[in-house]
Amino acid sequence: MPECSCSLSKIKDFRSAVLVSERLSERIVWLTLKCPELAEEVCPGQCVMLFPAEGMDPLLGRPFAVAYTDAEKGEISICYMLLGRGTEMLSTLSAGREVRVRGPFGVPLKSISDKVYIAAGGVGIATFISFIRSNPEKIADVFLGIPGKGYEKYAAAISELVPDVRIFTDDGSFGEGDSMFKTLPEKIDENAEIWSCGPPGFLKAMEDHFAEQKEKLYFSLDNRMACGYGGCMGCVVETTNGLKRICVDQSIFRADEVISHEN
Numbered sequence: 350m351p352e353c354s355c356s357l358s359k360i361k362d363f364r365s366a367v368l369v370s371e372r373l374s375e376r377i378v379w380l381t382l383k384c385p386e387l388a389e390e391v392c393p394g395q396c397v398m399l400f401p402a403e404g405m406d407p408l409l410g411r412p413f414a415v416a417y418t419d420a421e422k423g424e425i426s427i428c429y430m431l432l433g434r435g436t437e438m439l440s441t442l443s444a445g446r447e448v449r450v451r452g453p454f455g456v457p458l459k460s461i462s463d464k465v466y467i468a469a470g471g472v473g474i475a476t477f478i479s480f481i482r483s484n485p486e487k488i489a490d491v492f493l494g495i496p497g498k499g500y501e502k503y504a505a506a507i508s509e510l511v512p513d514v515r516i517f518t519d520d521g522s523f524g525e526g527d528s529m530f531k532t533l534p535e536k537i538d539e540n541a542e543i544w545s546c547g548p549p550g551f552l553k554a555m556e557d558h559f560a561e562q563k564e565k566l567y568f569s570l571d572n573r574m575a576c577g578y579g580g581c582m583g584c585v586v587e588t589t590n591g592l593k594r595i596c597v598d599q600s601i602f603r604a605d606e607v608i609s610h611e612n
């Protein structure tokens with residue numbers, strides 16, 4: 350990955366060829382697109398919006414973190430969970446087809462601490478993969494929780510990108526155990542922080558685990574989005590510092606500063 354200038358670049362629309370669309374589990378898809386300009390520009394933590402249809406239905410694009418970039422080949426990859434109509438439609442795109450992509454948007458990830466722990470549930474790790482790969486000296490530990498049986502291929506794909514990832518499975522069928530909460534540090538050091546992304550129940554469990562140190566816990570939040578460039582207020586998080594838009598103001602949110610967010 351090239352040195353990231355981490356400046357907010359101008360968002361553009363592209364038509365990109367689908368190179369790979371591969372199921373990593375029944376409900377997780379790895380999608381690689383040819384888009385040299387985006388591959389050159391995107392910084393760790395930034396996102397793209399994919400438009401599931403050519404026409405007006407559905408009208409809005411769906412936001413996804415750019416999980417992997419290969420600037421030399423001009424490729425970007427996202428890793429998404431099938432949730433509803435938009436992602437179901439995206440999953441029908443096979444190699445050789447084209448998709449409308451908007452990006453890059455979102456605030457690049459940066460750490461002010463010496464060390465960062467990462468804890469993710471499911472596809473929540475996608476938002477952190479590029480940061481982990483481009484800042485190895487900053488990473489204390491990476492924890493990933495997944496359901497278990499049926500997710501072996503997904504676990505292998507993530508382990509290839511993040512070789513030190515520590516995997517935990519709900520059913521205990523593989524990985525280090527049935528819950529990362531038995532292994533996560535009890536206390537985060539002064540010069541460290543912990544970043545987290547995942548389903549609402551997972552974020553709540555993180556909040557409970559670090560109840561005494563919420564100022565060390567940061568969330569990447571998957572609010573719904575509409576425009577992606579700051580105009581619609583659709584992605585707003587209510588914080589103790591006012592309303593913040595995920596697409597232009599802030600990428601991760603301190604747990605003790607979040608008052609409410611749509612999820």
Ligand SMILES: Cc1cc2nc3c(=O)[nH]c(=O)nc-3n(C[C@H](O)[C@H](O)[C@H](O)COP(=O)(O)OP(=O)(O)OC[C@H]3O[C@@H](n4cnc5c(N)ncnc54)[C@H](O)[C@@H]3O)c2cc1C
Binds near residue numbers: 413428433436612
């Ligand atoms: C900045 C950002 C980055 C994201 N990165 C990823 C990623 O890397 N991989 C990934 O799998 N997903 C990611 N998401 C979530 C992804 O955008 C949604 O899952 C997707 O838009 C759902 O579209 P759909 O049409 O399939 O679902 P819909 O038919 O629109 O909704 C289906 C169900 O999912 C719920 N839902 C829809 N969107 C969201 C959302 N954003 N957050 C929580 N619940 C939602 C709806 O309330 C509904 O219950 C990200 C979201 C944001 C805002």
Ligand code: FES
Binds near residue numbers: 577579583584
């Ligand atoms: S999606 Fe429109 S302001 Fe963020």
